[in-house]
Amino acid sequence: MRLFNVRVLRAQGLSTPTTVQLDVADGDDRDASGLILSPGWMDLHAHLRDPGFLQKETLATGCASAAFGGFTHVVAMANTSPVTDRAELVRNLVARAEGLPVRLSFVGALTIGLEGKELTDATALRAAGAVALSDDGRHAMEKATLRRALEGAAIAGLPVLIHPQKEELGVTPEAEVRAVHEALDVLRDVGRSRLHVQHVSTSAAADLIRQAKGDRLWVTAEATPHHLSLTTEDAARMGSAGNVNPPLRSAADREALLDAVEQGVIDVIATDHAPHEAAAKQAGANGFHGFETAVGVVLGLGLDARVLYRACVQRPRQIVGQPIDDEWTLIDPEVDWTVDASSFRSRGKNTPYAGRRLRGRVVMTVCSGHVLFERMVQRV
Numbered sequence: 001m002r003l004f005n006v007r008v009l010r011a012q013g014l015s016t017p018t019t020v021q022l023d024v025a026d027g028d029d030r031d032a033s034g035l036i037l038s039p040g041w042m043d044l045h046a047h048l049r050d051p052g053f054l055q056k057e058t059l060a061t062g063c064a065s066a067a068f069g070g071f072t073h074v075v076a077m078a079n080t081s082p083v084t085d086r087a088e089l090v091r092n093l094v095a096r097a098e099g100l101p102v103r104l105s106f107v108g109a110l111t112i113g114l115e116g117k118e119l120t121d122a123t124a125l126r127a128a129g130a131v132a133l134s135d136d137g138r139h140a141m142e143k144a145t146l147r148r149a150l151e152g153a154a155i156a157g158l159p160v161l162i163h164p165q166k167e168e169l170g171v172t173p174e175a176e177v178r179a180v181h182e183a184l185d186v187l188r189d190v191g192r193s194r195l196h197v198q199h200v201s202t203s204a205a206a207d208l209i210r211q212a213k214g215d216r217l218w219v220t221a222e223a224t225p226h227h228l229s230l231t232t233e234d235a236a237r238m239g240s241a242g243n244v245n246p247p248l249r250s251a252a253d254r255e256a257l258l259d260a261v262e263q264g265v266i267d268v269i270a271t272d273h274a275p276h277e278a279a280a281k282q283a284g285a286n287g288f289h290g291f292e293t294a295v296g297v298v299l300g301l302g303l304d305a306r307v308l309y310r311a312c313v314q315r316p317r318q319i320v321g322q323p324i325d326d327e328w329t330l331i332d333p334e335v336d337w338t339v340d341a342s343s344f345r346s347r348g349k350n351t352p353y354a355g356r357r358l359r360g361r362v363v364m365t366v367c368s369g370h371v372l373f374e375r376m377v378q379r380v
């Protein structure tokens with residue numbers, strides 16, 4: 001398939017309109033004037049709920065949803081049931097993912113049952129295919145345990161992803177700041193381990209990460225589209241539909257996070273895709289659907305093209321050591337559309353953007369030589 005007059009998103013920014021040949025079996029040549037061709041976006045933080053919570057999502061519905069949202073590679077977290085804390089479980093998931101349309105990578109648990117006590121076998125998890133270790137969803141670890149966890153992960157050659165939240169302090173900004181502070185302290189001590197801070201939501205935590213990077217610690221960080229676009233005011237309007245962990249924060253926090261993304265202090269934009277069935281969400285469950293609104297929300301942030309490339313394409317892959325391989329997302333940056341959760345491919349319709357207008361939408365996703373889906377462009 002040839003795309004004519006398409007602008008390509010690259011590390012240096014957007015190219016001028018050009019012709020690109022995509023190596024796909026099942027597509028016709030087309031005029032792509034006004035469209036942006038990006039290497040496939042990678043979501044470094046998603047909950048696919050499989051095994052254990054199939055009413056929320058499955059590997060198959062998660063992949064369909066990811067493709068629809070422009071993601072060609074997704075990293076799935078370990079808080080499934082059973083928790084992905086043994087090599088055999090990672091191996092099963094990797095085998096199941098093989099026939100799926102988008103690339104899936106899996107995170108192994110850092111501690112057995114995510115309980116923060118007994119470390120998992122980092123080397124065995126890596127050998128089984130895990131690309132990182134994390135107790136995401138929990139942060140029950142003492143400093144001494146985190147230290148041993150970072151050392152073990154370093155020996156296995158894996159990064160440690162943390163969900164920074166001192167559990168005894170609830171979901172307050174302080175809970176995040178203290179957890180980040182403590183983790184960076186441990187990292188400073190341990191040296192050559194790799195720490196990745198998930199869903200940073202506060203200005204103060206971003207400052208700590210900025211400082212740590214200045215001190216040349218091996219730390220990376222991510223923020224979610226919702227923390228970059230919404231605040232406590234939006235949460236107040238949404239009632240239980242606005243429940244998310246960490247919670248939406250102040251406008252000042254939101255602005256500080258955006259600055260941190262622009263500066264590269266926050267490396268990655270990752271959705272924390274957390275699908276729930278309607279009943280669970282109404283009962284107060286935390287988390288938002290992420291995949292199918294991400295491109296529109298992120299384009300709406302007004303980031304420079306080089307920052308987009310870094311945050312959505314390049315850095316997520318660098319952090320978990322994955323290549324960009326024959327995967328593309330074709331985006332119409334100008335189209336306005338209204339978010340209608342009932343149209344989602346995901347089982348989770350729990351979006352904070354329901355009924356909102358977004359500008360910018362995925363037109364086509366290509367992975368491993370196949371067009372995964374294609375949307376007719378209608379400008380309104």
Ligand SMILES: [Zn+2]
Nearest residue numbers: 077136137272
């Ligand atoms: Zn998460």
